Amino acid sequence: MNESLSHIFVDALLINNFVLCVFLGMCSFIGLSGKFSTAWRMGVSVMFVIIVSSILSYGTNLVLVRFHAEYLRIITYIVIIAATVQLTEMFIKKTSPALFRAMGVYLPLITTNCAVLAVPLFQTSRNYSFVQSVVFAIAASGGYTIAIVTLSLVRERVELSDVPSLAKGTALTLVLAAILSMAFMGFAGMGNGG
Amino acid sequence: MKPVIELRTSPHLHAPRSVETIMRNVVYALLPICAYAVWLFGASALALLVTTTAACVATEIFICKMSGRESSVGDFSVIITGLLLGLILPPGFPLWMAAVGGFIAVAPGKMLFGGLGFNVFNPALVARAFLQAAFPVAIMGYTPALAVHRLSEFIPTTFAIPLIKAAPLAGWIEKTRVDAFSGATPLMLEKFDHVHSELWPLLIGQRAGSSGETPALLIFLCGAYLILRRFMDWRIPAAMLTSALVSSAAFYFSDPSRYPNPFFMLLSGGMMLGAMFMATDPVASPVTPLGIWIYGSLIGLITVLIRLKGGLAEGVMYAILLANAMSPLIDNVTQPRSYGARGKEVA
Amino acid sequence: MTNSWQMIRLLGAVSLLCGLLIVGTQVNTAARIRSNQETIMRESVARLLPGIEKQIVYGIQPSGDLIILPGIEVSGPRFFAGYDAAGNFLGVVMEASERGYADVISAMYSYSPDTRTITGFQVIDMKETPGLGNKISSDLPFLENFKHLDATRPIATVKHGAKKNPWEIDAISGATISSRAVGRMLQKSVAEVAPVIERNLDRIKRGQ
Amino acid sequence: MNQDQPTCHSASPEPSPSETFVAFTAGLWKQNPVFVMVLGMCPTLAITNSVRNAIAMGLATTFVMASANAFISMVRKLVPKQVRIATYISMIATSVTIVDYLVKAISIPVYKALGPFIPLIVSNCLTLERAESYAGKNPIGKSILDGLGMGLGFTFALTCLGTVREVLGAGTFLGFPLFGSNFEPWVLFLLPPGGFITLAMWLLTFTLWRERSDKRKRAREAALEKPVEIAS
Amino acid sequence: MNWLSSRSFSQGVHVPEFKDATCRLPIRRLPFAPVLIVPLSQHTGAPAVSIVREGQEVVRGEPIAKAGGFVSVPMHAPATGRVERIALAPTARGDLSPAIFIKPYPGASQEILYGAPQDIEHMTPEQIIAAVQETGVVGLGGAAFPTHVKMKLPEGKRVDTVIVNGCECEPYLTTDHRVMVEQPAEVLAGARIAMKAIGASRAIVGVEDNKPDAIDALRKAAAPYTNLTIQSIAAKYPQGAEKILIQVLLGREVPSGGLPSDVGTAVFNVATLAQIGDLLPRHQGLIERVVTITGPGVAKPGNYLAALGTPLRWALEKVGCNAGVASVILGGPMMGAAVGSLDVPLTKGVTGVLVLTSREVNGSRKIYPCIKCAACVEACPMHLNPSRLGLLARKERYEEMENVFHLNDCFECGSCSYVCPANIPLVQYFRLAKQMNRKRKAIA
Numbered sequence A: 001m002n003e004s005l006s007h008i009f010v011d012a013l014l015i016n017n018f019v020l021c022v023f024l025g026m027c028s029f030i031g032l033s034g035k036f037s038t039a040w041r042m043g044v045s046v047m048f049v050i051i052v053s054s055i056l057s058y059g060t061n062l063v064l065v066r067f068h069a070e071y072l073r074i075i076t077y078i079v080i081i082a083a084t085v086q087l088t089e090m091f092i093k094k095t096s097p098a099l100f101r102a103m104g105v106y107l108p109l110i111t112t113n114c115a116v117l118a119v120p121l122f123q124t125s126r127n128y129s130f131v132q133s134v135v136f137a138i139a140a141s142g143g144y145t146i147a148i149v150t151l152s153l154v155r156e157r158v159e160l161s162d163v164p165s166l167a168k169g170t171a172l173t174l175v176l177a178a179i180l181s182m183a184f185m186g187f188a189g190m191g192n193g194g
Numbered sequence B: 001m002k003p004v005i006e007l008r009t010s011p012h013l014h015a016p017r018s019v020e021t022i023m024r025n026v027v028y029a030l031l032p033i034c035a036y037a038v039w040l041f042g043a044s045a046l047a048l049l050v051t052t053t054a055a056c057v058a059t060e061i062f063i064c065k066m067s068g069r070e071s072s073v074g075d076f077s078v079i080i081t082g083l084l085l086g087l088i089l090p091p092g093f094p095l096w097m098a099a100v101g102g103f104i105a106v107a108p109g110k111m112l113f114g115g116l117g118f119n120v121f122n123p124a125l126v127a128r129a130f131l132q133a134a135f136p137v138a139i140m141g142y143t144p145a146l147a148v149h150r151l152s153e154f155i156p157t158t159f160a161i162p163l164i165k166a167a168p169l170a171g172w173i174e175k176t177r178v179d180a181f182s183g184a185t186p187l188m189l190e191k192f193d194h195v196h197s198e199l200w201p202l203l204i205g206q207r208a209g210s211s212g213e214t215p216a217l218l219i220f221l222c223g224a225y226l227i228l229r230r231f232m233d234w235r236i237p238a239a240m241l242t243s244a245l246v247s248s249a250a251f252y253f254s255d256p257s258r259y260p261n262p263f264f265m266l267l268s269g270g271m272m273l274g275a276m277f278m279a280t281d282p283v284a285s286p287v288t289p290l291g292i293w294i295y296g297s298l299i300g301l302i303t304v305l306i307r308l309k310g311g312l313a314e315g316v317m318y319a320i321l322l323a324n325a326m327s328p329l330i331d332n333v334t335q336p337r338s339y340g341a342r343g344k345e346v347a
Numbered sequence C: 001m002t003n004s005w006q007m008i009r010l011l012g013a014v015s016l017l018c019g020l021l022i023v024g025t026q027v028n029t030a031a032r033i034r035s036n037q038e039t040i041m042r043e044s045v046a047r048l049l050p051g052i053e054k055q056i057v058y059g060i061q062p063s064g065d066l067i068i069l070p071g072i073e074v075s076g077p078r079f080f081a082g083y084d085a086a087g088n089f090l091g092v093v094m095e096a097s098e099r100g101y102a103d104v105i106s107a108m109y110s111y112s113p114d115t116r117t118i119t120g121f122q123v124i125d126m127k128e129t130p131g132l133g134n135k136i137s138s139d140l141p142f143l144e145n146f147k148h149l150d151a152t153r154p155i156a157t158v159k160h161g162a163k164k165n166p167w168e169i170d171a172i173s174g175a176t177i178s179s180r181a182v183g184r185m186l187q188k189s190v191a192e193v194a195p196v197i198e199r200n201l202d203r204i205k206r207g208q
Numbered sequence D: 001m002n003q004d005q006p007t008c009h010s011a012s013p014e015p016s017p018s019e020t021f022v023a024f025t026a027g028l029w030k031q032n033p034v035f036v037m038v039l040g041m042c043p044t045l046a047i048t049n050s051v052r053n054a055i056a057m058g059l060a061t062t063f064v065m066a067s068a069n070a071f072i073s074m075v076r077k078l079v080p081k082q083v084r085i086a087t088y089i090s091m092i093a094t095s096v097t098i099v100d101y102l103v104k105a106i107s108i109p110v111y112k113a114l115g116p117f118i119p120l121i122v123s124n125c126l127t128l129e130r131a132e133s134y135a136g137k138n139p140i141g142k143s144i145l146d147g148l149g150m151g152l153g154f155t156f157a158l159t160c161l162g163t164v165r166e167v168l169g170a171g172t173f174l175g176f177p178l179f180g181s182n183f184e185p186w187v188l189f190l191l192p193p194g195g196f197i198t199l200a201m202w203l204l205t206f207t208l209w210r211e212r213s214d215k216r217k218r219a220r221e222a223a224l225e226k227p228v229e230i231a232s
Numbered sequence E: 001m002n003w004l005s006s007r008s009f010s011q012g013v014h015v016p017e018f019k020d021a022t023c024r025l026p027i028r029r030l031p032f033a034p035v036l037i038v039p040l041s042q043h044t045g046a047p048a049v050s051i052v053r054e055g056q057e058v059v060r061g062e063p064i065a066k067a068g069g070f071v072s073v074p075m076h077a078p079a080t081g082r083v084e085r086i087a088l089a090p091t092a093r094g095d096l097s098p099a100i101f102i103k104p105y106p107g108a109s110q111e112i113l114y115g116a117p118q119d120i121e122h123m124t125p126e127q128i129i130a131a132v133q134e135t136g137v138v139g140l141g142g143a144a145f146p147t148h149v150k151m152k153l154p155e156g157k158r159v160d161t162v163i164v165n166g167c168e169c170e171p172y173l174t175t176d177h178r179v180m181v182e183q184p185a186e187v188l189a190g191a192r193i194a195m196k197a198i199g200a201s202r203a204i205v206g207v208e209d210n211k212p213d214a215i216d217a218l219r220k221a222a223a224p225y226t227n228l229t230i231q232s233i234a235a236k237y238p239q240g241a242e243k244i245l246i247q248v249l250l251g252r253e254v255p256s257g258g259l260p261s262d263v264g265t266a267v268f269n270v271a272t273l274a275q276i277g278d279l280l281p282r283h284q285g286l287i288e289r290v291v292t293i294t295g296p297g298v299a300k301p302g303n304y305l306a307a308l309g310t311p312l313r314w315a316l317e318k319v320g321c322n323a324g325v326a327s328v329i330l331g332g333p334m335m336g337a338a339v340g341s342l343d344v345p346l347t348k349g350v351t352g353v354l355v356l357t358s359r360e361v362n363g364s365r366k367i368y369p370c371i372k373c374a375a376c377v378e379a380c381p382m383h384l385n386p387s388r389l390g391l392l393a394r395k396e397r398y399e400e401m402e403n404v405f406h407l408n409d410c411f412e413c414g415s416c417s418y419v420c421p422a423n424i425p426l427v428q429y430f431r432l433a434k435q436m437n438r439k440r441k442a443i444a
């Protein structure tokens, strides 16, 4: 498909939001959305890693296709992601210890975040061009960030309420996610209606 | 003289208004709309309103009892939820589904968070979003206003048997002898068939739509009552309607042949009911002065985007729910600068 | 130093092992996968062109010329021509896709160049809402539209119950958007491919 | 992996060597990956709108976990600490690639239904978690059993979700209509919010159930303690 | 209503005033009580140190205690009589503190014999400040902060404008109103003394526009002086809070945690200045003050000049209390504290006594959860977010209240509690929170 860039962007950001509509990166979405400060750091880290690894995977895929070694895709993509995470961690540690203290714990978690691996897989299977891939990576990771940050703030507000003890915990978070996901259904069909 | 002295802390004066007063007045303001809805859509609308309200109240009583709390029905807020839920469903909506909606509104929509004041999302809209996703066909079964037998006969879908598909509406609509009714609301006609509607019927509610969303003028007046008595924040409807008007005018003037008249946008669908009674739910809206303006404008803008660019004909509900979700964020970034604060801001 | 050397050796060994396993699997399953895919395609085509015994995959080159493709793995602009046991030309099957309500809908449809009508339609892939949009693959009255859909005029989707002309599609009520998407995809695809077929009709009928 | 990560869903104490059986059953129930450890959420929510897909996804994951655990357990003594994660990930990715091809070879429709979620087993936190905390420390036999147990527990949970969603959302079970053609399906359950809601309901049910059984256990213990007190 | 010319501020609340009962009644003197109780700590700062013995005879106006340090003031005998004992007496806060009990002689002339004229024109600012301390005057606006301390500017600070606070925005109270009407010359004299002590070049008297007679009286008295301005401002609660008044009159904002002197101003209550203007030229001490005694429970409401130390019970008996008294409040209804005992004395900081009957007090209001109606946010003059502060307080997140939501800028004006439809005791929460934070810091 020759999708327009704006359509790719809106689609990955809102209509098919990675978290709320496609169910990617759920563990961190549920596990790390308790606090706003954690959530936005996770969001930023994920955005960074997704964009970098999307670019690297795009290049790698060209090589794999050239040598007809598509069967190595999964393994190379995960290695790229793990390496990106590792290098980012080392880089931040060297350049800004303060930032490392703030972000350090989140970085290793990104390797096992499905959303990160999904971006290169999707861009390959949809035959996106380089620019399309980058736009897709920005939008998809932005959608992840929007979702986790919104949920974290909603959860912080719910912290101040008198939630019955039985409902506290993951179940409540899931109900909030369900309502958010129902609200995101309003974006369905955006850009190709009427 | 040996007075019994009571030790209380300041302030010893209190403004006369209480939560109960506010909520009771909102119920009063909704009653004319309910009555008009029954006149427009008949016995089915009445049955619908009774069912949603009863389901909401029953759920609240049940949950209060289960959790050993004092019943909170006396604060009237659950009655608002019930009436509004009835008003935003199509008049012939199957009653069993409406009852499910009432349960959803109050159980997960409100009591799960701790009851009045603690819910993040508008309970009535949570229920409607649930129903729309669960029963998308039934919730699009609209019937015409002022159908002939409306007061003596129920719309057949009203008494659909639980869990069983409702019978199609076409036969009944033919019987009502309303000319050329296609089973679509003005917004659907505009969006899917590019049929424009007159503004006057929209103003007085003689059109298809959810049972209580159609009489824009009456809704405006009832809202104005609440605004004048200061039971409701005027800034939210003001911001929402202005931003909807401005953004749809921008579309309209970019291509008048393709996009509807901006005033059509204000008067059609649930815009007026949403602006006056649902976006204004204080519980789910921000508290900061700037935040309230942002919140209202955001709802107007998203509504217009969904209506004109999205896959659905109507977007008020989703717009309000999305803005509800954003309201903690809006609140946090618009904390007023406190008197004497030196540039240091709330994180 | 020896330590990292050991590590590299180990990683090398691991990679070799992994590589061997993967390549082994790939080699062993490749044929199976290809035949699976072919079966699916063939079944789809057969459903659209009953009585088909033989099919040829034509690729359309940028110049507008046709070439015969070796198999179904080669993607790009193409169509299938079907013949019965006696080698008589039955019609062509084309692919089309378009954004629907939730995501892209892709479908195949059969087209008869002689009568210039669409004679069948089948959804291959979609994410439309179950119970609403996904009826485009199963709703019998809707599929009835495509038994004889006039393609000489622009194909148009009309509201449910409003079909008056043979080139109109009667939409599914409650799923107008998905129905429209089907109309649009057929219109676009016919407009693109039908002229090419027309030009080469003789050659296709001969099966070359 | 970092030991002090915020969501370290680490498992309860390791089963003792004599109880090999426990390695298998733990994952099925007591340490159920979905209901207890809340791991592997993405496929749990995404691939459960039909029972068939849920089972297929569960089995694919089971295969990956068992084989990855086997590889890892084999090489665990050889791998130095620095490259442990890298080795584990490569081995998991290998298993996943194999499954990817196998599913494609078995059935294209199933492969399509599972979408990108088969390759994504690589980054499923459940897989790596078991690799690190179990297979990296235990002999091969037990590791395979653990992988199988966890995988089947995962399959069980997915099936639970899939059943609710398919029955309510489509009125069918494994494709067989249950209520006749007049049933009004609750489409919501097939849509994304339905995934969240169904999982929330299951978790609430489990919490209730566990609370009840805890209470009963405490009551039983209290009942047992009394005679002891009397005796002393 | 010339709302165009009237200045005011953006938030705050309009509270019913209830001032009609007393605002037109002239100040009357309350007779001496059989025993006057003079606490040694009637002000903010170190307690005074007694310089009399039990049994000693004192003359009205005689110093009976000396200042306990710089932030402290001396006490003077409110009546001629005998020191009965020096012992603990109940205070309005509910605890006990040392006080001098004086039994006035019933037959004494009660003339003030102490003091000698002094020529203020020729005194240096330092001398004036010392003299102000000797008068024992503290802030009569309610805070009872020693006035001479305010006049002594910290190194490097300069004050250009003295603000005279004649707002009296609290409902019921009319003390300052009557002082302005009856003693405008003393108020202005005090203002000029304050200007001289501080080195300010002008003074502005801010009076709310619900006291037109006070404005007239002051304008008339101020006619000869070019550097004294009388500014009428639109009535609104809590305009009298000094930070708000500074903002209204000068457009300056006192930084959080700062003092008025940080923005070149100093604020004095009209009654404070009236006392200085009256006492300083005669070098006498503060022995009485005007107190509004009012409320639905009072038979003869009015403004009474009461000797400091008059027990509350006696004062109430003199003005007559209706049956059904339910609550007695020292100060106004918005900020004043209910007292637990009628044996507490009237002190320098008491602006009014408000007696409420069970009708006002009972029908105690049901507390609902916060419905986020934003009424409190609209009301808070300090632009805080009482709604959020209240929610945080319920969850005992006191530190966050202070660090993120500016708890310490709250001056407990009560506007938020007043408007809250859910009847949440917000101010009470905030007091508790501040207390807990102080305790936590003290431990750390």
Ligand SMILES: Cc1cc2nc3c(=O)[nH]c(=O)nc-3n(C[C@H](O)[C@H](O)[C@H](O)COP(=O)(O)O)c2cc1C
Residues within 6 Å of the ligand: A185, B132, B133, B136, B140, B184, B188, B192, B311, B312, B313, C101, C102, C128, C129, C130, C132, C133, C134, C172, C173, C174, C175, C176, C177, C178, C179
């Ligand atoms: C949850 C939900 C899912 C929907 N899914 C589809 C869909 O898959 N396809 C479609 O055409 N319309 C879908 N719609 C409805 C459309 O938005 C639109 O209202 C409908 O196409 C109008 O059709 P009608 O004019 O025939 O009633 C959905 C609506 C909702 C609320």
Ligand SMILES: Cc1cc2nc3c(=O)[nH]c(=O)nc-3n(C[C@H](O)[C@H](O)[C@H](O)COP(=O)(O)O)c2cc1C
Residues within 6 Å of the ligand: E044, E139, E141, E142, E143, E145, E149, E150, E151, E152, E154, E241, E242, E259, E260, E261, E266
């Ligand atoms: C510890 C402390 C020190 C103060 N120091 C000064 C000062 O140096 N100069 C001054 O003008 N006011 C000073 N003040 C007085 C305050 O500015 C303010 O007038 C006093 O707290 C009473 O104000 P209120 O009645 O509005 O609460 C001080 C107050 C306190 C509590």
Ligand SMILES: Cc1cc2nc3c(=O)[nH]c(=O)nc-3n(C[C@H](O)[C@H](O)[C@H](O)COP(=O)(O)O)c2cc1C
Residues within 6 Å of the ligand: E138, E139, E140, E141, E142, E143, E144, E145, E165, E166, E167, E168, E169, E170, E176, E238, E239, E240, E241, E242, E243, E267, E268, E269, E270, E272, E273, E335, E411, E412, E413
């Ligand atoms: C909420 C609030 C309201 C106040 N209202 C008045 C008032 O109406 N009149 C007044 O003189 N002081 C009022 N004050 C006290 C002033 O802030 C300030 O302390 C006083 O004017 C200083 O003068 P003083 O030290 O001479 O009393 C109020 C304080 C607060 C916190």
Ligand SMILES: Cc1cc2nc3c(=O)[nH]c(=O)nc-3n(C[C@H](O)[C@H](O)[C@H](O)CO)c2cc1C
Residues within 6 Å of the ligand: B022, B023, B026, B077, B078, B080, B081, B082, B084, B110, B115, B116, B117, B118, B119, B121, B122, B123, B124, B125, B231, B232, B233, B277, B278, B279, B280, B281, B282, B283, B284
């Ligand atoms: C102006 C106003 C509007 C309201 N709108 C709604 C509404 O749209 N939906 C609803 O469930 N409750 C509404 N309520 C009632 C109440 O706030 C609601 O039940 C709370 O969300 C429950 O915590 C409204 C109340 C007021 C005062």
Ligand code: SF4
Residues within 6 Å of the ligand: A026, A027, A028, A031, A032, A109, A110, A112, A113, A114, D007, D008, D009, D038, D039, D040, D124, D125, D126
């Ligand atoms: S490691 Fe990451 S993906 Fe795994 S459970 Fe924790 S947050 Fe979820």
Ligand code: SF4
Residues within 6 Å of the ligand: D001, D002, D003, D004, D005, D007, D008, D009, D010, D011, D128, D129, D132, D133
């Ligand atoms: S592998 Fe599992 S147990 Fe170990 S640190 Fe990571 S999440 Fe915790």
Ligand code: SF4
Residues within 6 Å of the ligand: E379, E380, E381, E382, E383, E384, E386, E409, E410, E411, E412, E413, E414, E415, E416, E417, E426, E427, E430
């Ligand atoms: S009491 Fe504090 S928070 Fe409440 S209005 Fe007054 S200053 Fe604001």
Ligand code: SF4
Residues within 6 Å of the ligand: B287, E369, E370, E371, E372, E373, E374, E375, E376, E377, E386, E387, E390, E416, E419, E420, E421, E422, E423, E424
């Ligand atoms: S006034 Fe009361 S109910 Fe309203 S927002 Fe403030 S605290 Fe909440």
Ligand code: FES
Residues within 6 Å of the ligand: A024, A025, A026, A027, A028, A112, A113, A114, A115, D039, D040, D041, D042, D043, D123, D124, D125, D126
């Ligand atoms: S399964 Fe854990 S992030 Fe997707």
